[in-house]
Every structure is written in C-alpha cells, then in structure tokens.
Amino acid sequence: MEDQGPKEEHITVAVRIRPFVPRELANGISSAWELPGPTSIKEVTGQRFFVYDRVYEQHVSTEKIFDEQCEKIIWKLMEGFNGCIFCYGQTGSGKTFTMHGSRKTQPGFVPLTIDTIFAYIQQTPDKEFLIRCSYLEIYNENINDLLNPNGLNLQVQEDKKNGIKIVGATEEVCSSINQVNSLLYLGETHKQFASTEFNSRSSRSHCIFRIIVESKSRDPRLKNLNMATLNLIDLAGSESAAVHGPTASLNRTREMKYINRSLLTLATVIMRLSDKANSIPVPYRDSKLTRLLRPALEGESKVVIICNISPSIDSYDETLSTLKFAQRAKKIKQTIKKNVVRDSKALIMKYEAEIEKLQEKLREMESKFKDEAENQSLKDEIWKMSEKLMMIQDEKEMLDAKLETTFKEKLQLQSELERLRAMILVSENINKADILEDEFVGADKKNQERRRLRLSIMRDGPLTFEEKEAVVHEIQHEEEKRNHTVLADMKAPEVDLHSLSRRETNLLDGVERIPEILEKQEEIPVNRFSIMISDNDPKLVKLREVAKQADEGVLTGPSRADLLLVIEEQDKLNSRLQGQLEEKDQQISILKDELQLCRNNLISMQKQLKEYKKKEMLN
Numbered sequence: 001m002e003d004q005g006p007k008e009e010h011i012t013v014a015v016r017i018r019p020f021v022p023r024e025l026a027n028g029i030s031s032a033w034e035l036p037g038p039t040s041i042k043e044v045t046g047q048r049f050f051v052y053d054r055v056y057e058q059h060v061s062t063e064k065i066f067d068e069q070c071e072k073i074i075w076k077l078m079e080g081f082n083g084c085i086f087c088y089g090q091t092g093s094g095k096t097f098t099m100h101g102s103r104k105t106q107p108g109f110v111p112l113t114i115d116t117i118f119a120y121i122q123q124t125p126d127k128e129f130l131i132r133c134s135y136l137e138i139y140n141e142n143i144n145d146l147l148n149p150n151g152l153n154l155q156v157q158e159d160k161k162n163g164i165k166i167v168g169a170t171e172e173v174c175s176s177i178n179q180v181n182s183l184l185y186l187g188e189t190h191k192q193f194a195s196t197e198f199n200s201r202s203s204r205s206h207c208i209f210r211i212i213v214e215s216k217s218r219d220p221r222l223k224n225l226n227m228a229t230l231n232l233i234d235l236a237g238s239e240s241a242a243v244h245g246p247t248a249s250l251n252r253t254r255e256m257k258y259i260n261r262s263l264l265t266l267a268t269v270i271m272r273l274s275d276k277a278n279s280i281p282v283p284y285r286d287s288k289l290t291r292l293l294r295p296a297l298e299g300e301s302k303v304v305i306i307c308n309i310s311p312s313i314d315s316y317d318e319t320l321s322t323l324k325f326a327q328r329a330k331k332i333k334q335t336i337k338k339n340v341v342r343d344s345k346a347l348i349m350k351y352e353a354e355i356e357k358l359q360e361k362l363r364e365m366e367s368k369f370k371d372e373a374e375n376q377s378l379k380d381e382i383w384k385m386s387e388k389l390m391m392i393q394d395e396k397e398m399l400d401a402k403l404e405t406t407f408k409e410k411l412q413l414q415s416e417l418e419r420l421r422a423m424i425l426v427s428e429n430i431n432k433a434d435i436l437e438d439e440f441v442g443a444d445k446k447n448q449e450r451r452r453l454r455l456s457i458m459r460d461g462p463l464t465f466e467e468k469e470a471v472v473h474e475i476q477h478e479e480e481k482r483n484h485t486v487l488a489d490m491k492a493p494e495v496d497l498h499s500l501s502r503r504e505t506n507l508l509d510g511v512e513r514i515p516e517i518l519e520k521q522e523e524i525p526v527n528r529f530s531i532m533i534s535d536n537d538p539k540l541v542k543l544r545e546v547a548k549q550a551d552e553g554v555l556t557g558p559s560r561a562d563l564l565l566v567i568e569e570q571d572k573l574n575s576r577l578q579g580q581l582e583e584k585d586q587q588i589s590i591l592k593d594e595l596q597l598c599r600n601n602l603i604s605m606q607k608q609l610k611e612y613k614k615k616e617m618l619n
C-alpha cells in the first residue's frame, strides 16, 4: 500500500564529522568533539551534548550515510513525494565531499541518488517515468543556470498552484545515468570555486541539483500521474574574515558577505519554523536560498539535513554554531502529502500526446516510404528490363548478321559444289546416274558409249587406245563448255554438226544434256564418288598434255592408275565441300533456332516493359 495519508513528521537531521585533513594533522590539532553514541555528540573538554537522528564518526562512508538517511527519500520521490537533502556546515567541513564526492573513490549523494533512481525504474516495470534535471547556483544572490552559461540572474516565480519556478532554467530530460553524469560534469565547469585558508577548492555559491520525476501507471485505466521534485543542495560554507586572511580581495569579501547573509536567513527561517508557537512571520523572502527552500521547509518535501562538522578544536565556534542550527532544524515538523497531478500540464502527458502524434506521423511516413520504395523497385525493374532488352536486341542483330554471313557462305559452297558437279565425269552411283541419264537421254548409242567409257575407267587393267582418246575428248569438251559459259554473253559461233567428227558429235550431244542430268543429280545422295577437275589443277594440266599427245598420235598415257588417282583426289575435295555445306546447314538451323528464341524473348520483354510502364504511370 502506498503511503498517501498526510502525517506529521520531523525533519531528519544527521551530523557527519569529517576526518582530520592533512593541514590539521600537520599542525597537530586536537579534536574538540567525541561521540558517546550513534546519535549523540559531546564536547571533549566541556559539557555540551547534542542528540540528533544520527551522528556519523570520521571514517563512516558516504554510501552508508546515504543508505541510512537518503535512500528512503529517493523511494518516496519515485512514488510522488517531494524531497530535499542539503548539506550545511562551515567552509571546509566536507559538504561537497558528502554531496558530490568522487565517482571513482567515494561517490557522493548526487551520484548515489542517480543510481538509485535508475535502479528503481528498472525494478518497476508497471510504471513509466520521465526524469528531468536542472543544475543551478546562487552566487552573490543571483540564480545562475549551471547548464547554460548565458542563463544568469534567473528570476524566481512563486505560484500557489505550481509552487516555485525558476524562469528560464534549463530542464534536461535524461534517459540514462551517463546523460545525468554529463550534465553534472557540464555544471561543474560553470561553478564558482576559490581557494581559501581552509579549503583549496571552496564553493563560493549554493549549488542546487534538481531532479523532477514524473511517474504514471502503465495501466491505461489508471490516469493519475505523480510528479515530485528532489533538491540536492550543497550549501556554501559559513566563514569568517579570518578564512581569507588580511589580504582578501574585494570579490572574496563580497562573496563571503552574501554567503553568510543567506545562511543567516536560513538559520532564522529554521528557528522560526522550529518555534511554531511564536507567530512571527518566517523571512523566506530575505534570500534567494530560503525562497527556493520554502516549499520544502513548509512541508511539501521530506527533508534530510546533513550537518558537516570539522573535528578540529580550531573550528570549535563554527562547529558549535552548526550543531545549534541542526538542533533547531530537528524541531521542525512537517506534514507531507503526495503530489498527484490530474491535469495535462505534466510533461509526461504532453510527451505521450507528442509521442502519439509522432507515431501517427511515422506511420504516414512509413506508408509513404513504402509507396516510394515500391515505386523505386518498379523503376529498378524497368531499368533492368530495358538493359536486358537492349542486350537481347544486340544479340539479335549479331545473330542476324551471323545468319547472313552463314547464308552467304552456304551459297558460296553451293555454287562451288554446283561447279564441281558440272564437271562430274563418273560417279560411284553410276548405275543410279545411268538410270537417270537414260531417262533423260534415252538409250541412244552415244550415251551408251559414254557409260561404257565411265565403266571402263572403273575397270582394272590398261585403257584401250579408244578409251584414252575418249577421256581426252571428254576433258577437251569440259574445257570448251567452261569457255562457252564464260563467254555466254558473247554470240556463240555456229557449229556445223556435219563437219564434226563422230567423236566430237558424240561428246557435244552428251554435254548438251549434262545440265539436265546435273539437275536430276541434285536429288541423288551427295556423297557419291566423282571426278572433279579444276582449271589449274596439275592433274588437268597433265591430262591436257595427254590429250595433246593423243591428237598428235603419240599418246602414251595416262594409265588407269593416274586417272583413278585424279578421281580419288577430286572426290575427297568434293566430299569435304559437301561436309562443309552440311555444317553450314546445321549452323543455319541452330542460328535460326537461336534467333527465334531471341525474338520470343524480345517480344515477352517488350510486353513486360509495357506493363511496368503502365503500372508506373498509374502510381
């Protein structure tokens, strides 16, 4: 159960006595105080005796004091109760050591408070918190913002509903310990310090580190919001003129005057508050410090005062004054209420509303981004597609060109083959050729002779003279025919068939029909055995020679073997060309297939591209 019911309690006052500092040890200064029990302090030589909530001896750690006196205030703060912890005491008595300490060696109340707050948040998953921090100093009665070097002489605004407000003070929202530490570090760099007789780094101002905690249940049905403030105050130390020595500067003297005056006002306020029966007004307005502390001292905060004292007999008067101040403060009674905020002024509410708005914005942006991303991916797709299209078009053009070249090559081969065929004298498929020949030529005598000639070449044994003569004439006729083709455009000379010898007539007759035979032979398998004779062929040259010799009647060759050799050579060439032709045919058919594939691809890509473009236009 949360403690919400108002009840009266005393301010907690504890005394901390610091160890002797090196200066005191060097001077062999003795102690003026002894601690008879955990809550009491007594003069070593006199009878003065004081009792507090707790008195801490010299070697007690700051952490132990924090655990015993401050931790409960932090827990209350997290539940919505204001808190105020301050260190009071003469200069050099250990206030800054207690409040700030050193993170590494002995952390003070401020770092320990921060750790406790964040640990509490971590252990309270059913609530949400918002932490804000500000860091101020009161220097020469001016409130300065330690988090903003331009925030000087800030004004205090008092308002019954909202309490005390320092206009223009920086309030940083902190979500981590490191963030708070950075603020503290920044504040330290702006703080006013000076070296005095008692302290080489004496605070010349009252420093207030303020933490505002807003908390709210995560349960949406519970609308109440708690808001509480904790002030951690490191007061400047009261000091006498002796502290600065006879050569004190005007600045030091002025600082001292302001420090002492504000501490005196604080002491008076505490005195008036501790004596409620006395109806004399409390002079809060006499100093900025008491104006700021008013809500806390009037009962809005749980207050812990740590009174720091020196053990030294040298500081006896100042320590006595501190102990009297502590005694008066101990008498102050407070009725503390929990701060419950029901309006939407609390920052956590504003932030939640802001978060809701931002989330809405984020959702809008996300959907916009999604659209844009989709658009982008569409554009990328179109771009990729266009590139692919270009590639396919290039490929197609290349294939077209290749196809054209292959066709040309094929035509060349074909014409070469035709030329060869035109020169065929005999064929392995002679029977088939003969049948065809018979069909076209008929079984006339001349052709029978031709066939016999061809067959005789295939036979073993030497050629007869007539056979040799026939071969020679056949060759001569081939030459004439070729010349005739070359001179086709020129008027062919009239041939008197009656004047020709029987042999010439036979050959001419046969040759006239050769194109027809060849046409028919196109249908015959191309791998036939045939003779092919080219113009410059050395074998033809030889045969020409043989023919010439035959004409002159001195024919001695060619032998059957010579002719078969010629036939074989020519057949090889013919079959090679035929093979190349087939290869070309195959290439053409592959290219045609590839081209078709390419065309199909191109068409489907163009279609896809069209669709994408349509889609893009719609977007």
Ligand SMILES: Nc1ncnc2c1ncn2[C@@H]1O[C@H](COP(=O)(O)OP(=O)(O)OP(=O)(O)O)[C@@H](O)[C@H]1O
Binding pocket: 017, 018, 019, 021, 058, 089, 090, 091, 092, 093, 094, 095, 096, 097, 098, 199, 201, 202, 203, 204, 235, 236, 237, 238, 308
């Ligand atoms: N409990 C302690 N243990 C060890 N050293 C301490 C302790 N308290 C104070 N000191 C040392 O005493 C010196 C003065 O302490 P500190 O600066 O905290 O005094 P102060 O009261 O803040 O002085 P001022 O009012 O001038 O700022 C420092 O060197 C500090 O380290």
